[in-house]
Amino acid sequence: MTLLEAAGTSVSDRLSVTGTANALELRGVSKLFGALAALSDIDLIVKPGERRAVLGSNGAGKTTLFNCITGDFAPTTGSIRFFGEEVAAFPAQERIRRGLRRTYQISLLFSGLSVLDNVYLACCGVSRGRFSFVRPRRNDALMASAENLVHVVHLDDVRDTKVSDLSYGQQRQLEIAMALSGAPRFILFDEPAAGLSPTERQELIEILTGLPSHMGYIIIEHDMDVALRVAESVTMMHNGQIFKEGKPAEIEEDEEVQALYLGGEEGLGHG
Amino acid sequence: MALVESTPASKERDARQRDWFERIPAGYWVVCIALLIMPAFASDFTLYQVFGWSFILGMISLSLMFLGGYGGMVSLVQMSVAGLAGYMVAIFGDSAITDISLGWPWYIAIPLALIVAMIFGTIVGSLAVRTEGIYTIMITLAVAAAFFYFTRQNYAVFNGFSGFNGVLPPNLFGVDWRQSVPFYYLTLFWAAVAYFSVLYISRAPFGLALQGVRDNPRRMAALGYNVNAHRIAAYAFAALIAGTGGILLTWQSAQISPGTAGIGPAIDILVIAVIGGMSRPIGPFIGALIYVLLKTFAIDVLLSVGLSGERFQLLIGLGFLAIVFFSPDGLLGLWDRWQDYRKRDPLLDRGEDRL
């Protein structure tokens, strides 16, 4: 079965590009849906280990940006470099195997499987074990890391529960656990805090701030309070374009931003 | 991780693992023992023609269930894969057509036949995975039709219309495997191997991932899986099961010809899986038993009430309609609903799920 697996780059290859390169480097990325330009000419650079928040009104193109980065669909034009390697032509799974992860705004989980099986599947996906015909043993390393991730997102109590029986907040937690599987180098979180209770939100912030410092991420977040606590820089999007980048404090005080975004929509400050 | 290993939940699982045989419901033991001691009271005809044939058709249909139930890909090519494996044992091994048969020993002919069947299944799979839903059915049906006409017209290798007769199992251990009792145990053994492999693999990473691919291919790609490679690997595994069934089928009637793997039989395999239910690997075997019983005894029943014996297809068709109408998930679905019904508290829960 190993023949079916496309060969990944070797570790030394990866290290050589990792040294100096940006975690993510987008140049001129555009995405057209028919006549609608969901993204137009996006340039974006994120350094290794950097934590970035992306803000923008509904339909600004944030999720589309994630979809282009992960390969859920191909950008119409543009170049995407992941730790120095051009990945725009790669299928999604090749990007994932290079250490990119994501969560989905609307949970995409395996509703017929248990919580642990969902995370276990995520752990297998980036390992050679994914074609294994042998059931996991009790001391299986992948199963152990899946159990550990379930623990990290506080889902121990519902470990063997079917995903369809979980609460909304628990499903969001599970999304996070799946994005943390394997050895991620960079993670894209698509509105992980949306719809969470204040307690769940607090737990989420603790998980995010507790990630190892080399693990950079981009988080899409409507709630400024959350965004400011988990990110060190902010990118503002509007109509498929980036119109502001900077430190959280600068963004908050920027008049243009306030006019367009913070003042424009009610209740955003409180989620 | 050390934290996790010492939780009470995992200790509980240890206990469950130790007593796995205690967790198997009594009904399973009854079925198991009944199947094992069947030759003590069943007639030769029942053993060979009813059970032997049911096990074989169940296996071929199981390969369809594996692809359809776990992989979401309904493949009508499984009977052709089985037929090809049957042809290959006739060609590599012995048959009455000595001009074509190579007469190689069974320990070469059988593995070769299975390998050829797997290659064929893999190639068809790699075409079919580019399509979805109805198109998968169409493309696999097209391949099945092409296989039928090709074998019927090719005389150099497949011996055309008449195919091969005199294809016999090897006299391993000095047993004549076409005697009813040995044949019963032979087919029971391989059906059980196929059944338990599918059951086992459904919970191994490969099987879990296949179900993931069925439910949400996009998410699977975003977890690092190569969705199409997974689907193709499933076709290869299904071909191994179908091929094994095909070799047994060829031995049962001692012959293989284009009609064995025609379009009718290809669709029958689907009908069997649907009647039994595609949600669990036992479904195809239940479906196969019912199909074989109908096919074997419907003629007698029809004749006794003064109808033409030809009408047994009509009975199968009506049964099929009734089952699909009342339970989209076949007899397994009916069974599950009956179980749910029994478990409900009649005072508190009656009719709850209708609300």
Ligand SMILES: Nc1ncnc2c1ncn2[C@@H]1O[C@H](COP(=O)(O)OP(=O)(O)OP(=O)(O)O)[C@@H](O)[C@H]1O
């Ligand atoms: N698959 C698609 N096909 C067609 N149009 C799409 C598709 N996905 C997104 N769009 C359009 O692209 C634009 C950007 O959508 P996107 O989902 O990226 O916005 P967003 O910033 O994530 O918004 P939200 O805050 O609501 O999640 C929208 O106008 C949307 O209708």
Ligand SMILES: [Mg+2]
């Ligand atoms: Mg979005």
